[in-house]
Amino acid sequence: MTAALLRIGTRASPMAVSQTGRVARELAAANPELAAPGAIELVKIVTTGDQLQDRKLSEIGGKALFTKEIEEALIAGQVDMAVHSMKDVPTVLPPGLEIACMLKRDDPRDAVMAAGCKSFDDLPAGATIGTSSLRRAAQVLHRWPQLKVVPYRGNANTRLRKLQEGVVDATILALSGLHRIDRLDVISFIMSVEDMLPAVGQGALGVEIRSDDQRARNWLAPLRDEPSEICVNAERSLLMTLDGSCRTPIAALAEIDDEGELRLRGLLAQPDGSQLVQGERRGKPSDGEKLGQDLGLELKKKLPIMPTH
Numbered sequence: 001m002t003a004a005l006l007r008i009g010t011r012a013s014p015m016a017v018s019q020t021g022r023v024a025r026e027l028a029a030a031n032p033e034l035a036a037p038g039a040i041e042l043v044k045i046v047t048t049g050d051q052l053q054d055r056k057l058s059e060i061g062g063k064a065l066f067t068k069e070i071e072e073a074l075i076a077g078q079v080d081m082a083v084h085s086m087k088d089v090p091t092v093l094p095p096g097l098e099i100a101c102m103l104k105r106d107d108p109r110d111a112v113m114a115a116g117c118k119s120f121d122d123l124p125a126g127a128t129i130g131t132s133s134l135r136r137a138a139q140v141l142h143r144w145p146q147l148k149v150v151p152y153r154g155n156a157n158t159r160l161r162k163l164q165e166g167v168v169d170a171t172i173l174a175l176s177g178l179h180r181i182d183r184l185d186v187i188s189f190i191m192s193v194e195d196m197l198p199a200v201g202q203g204a205l206g207v208e209i210r211s212d213d214q215r216a217r218n219w220l221a222p223l224r225d226e227p228s229e230i231c232v233n234a235e236r237s238l239l240m241t242l243d244g245s246c247r248t249p250i251a252a253l254a255e256i257d258d259e260g261e262l263r264l265r266g267l268l269a270q271p272d273g274s275q276l277v278q279g280e281r282r283g284k285p286s287d288g289e290k291l292g293q294d295l296g297l298e299l300k301k302k303l304p305i306m307p308t309h
């Protein structure tokens with residue numbers, strides 16, 4: 001057997017394998033040398049975040065846990081690309097690595113699974129929402145203070161099974177993720193971004209490479225979607241300015257409208273939803289990162305008592 005031309009590292013969950021499959025297919029379609037059978041190999045890597053299913057992420061060190069082992073394999077040359085949900089990628093990358101490509105973003109909204117409900121207004125007081133996302137918890141509790149949020153982990157399939165078993169009354173997952181595992185059928189309703197501002201990078205896939213790997217960069221060039229990159233980078237710039245750890249509920253969404261103007265919305269909250277501040281910036285897409293910084297500073301001023309790290 002001849003060695004693969006390109007090895008792509010991925011988390012082993014069904015969602016991660018599905019999104020890495022999309023990248024592999026698009027790479028093969030755009031680069032004839034990668035279209036031959038066996039030219040691309042998927043390498044599944046179990047991350048610390050995947051192993052620690054039972055503990056709250058915010059207690060065990062945050063989201064780098066989902067990328068660390070894959071980045072180590074990339075640095076060691078065991079794989080040449082790593083496919084990530086941009087939502088899981090920390091704002092600062094290890095030296096020598098870069099996100100060389102973001103694909104066209106999927107719908108960034110969140111979806112709710114809650115039998116027979118079309119809105120959180122339909123749930124009785126005291127109903128339990130299973131989520132370990134501080135961002136989702138803070139926004140739910142702020143807007144529907146009569147509901148209860150309980151910690152909830154596991155991959156998407158596990159969470160859907162626990163919901164079926166009645167462990168909670170409702171749960172919230174990213175629409176894009178449900179699409180990737182072909183489970184749009186379970187959705188009760190999709191949340192507007194006014195009700196639930198998404199996480200930074202939600203719905204976008206990014207591909208990380210070694211900065212000195214020009215071959216990998218060239219293969220990825222045709223897959224890049226510039227508007228998605230501009231929007232996600234504006235959101236990440238806001239996140240960086242807020243020094244967001246996993247202990248701070250932060251949400252942001254950048255979009256480019258029909259006139260070509262960038263609109264960035266941001267939100268910062270207390271984990272219990274007691275305080276929630278929001279802001280918005282509009283400007284040229286080329287100023288996206290500056291708009292992110294500006295809005296980050298404004299939100300910090302509006303909510304000075306940041307949760308302690």
Ligand SMILES: NCc1[nH]cc(CCC(=O)O)c1CC(=O)O
Binds near residue numbers: 086087173174176177
């Ligand atoms: N935290 C895990 C994670 N990382 C990315 C997604 C969804 C897919 C995406 O945002 O691209 C999910 C699951 C979820 O939040 O429902």
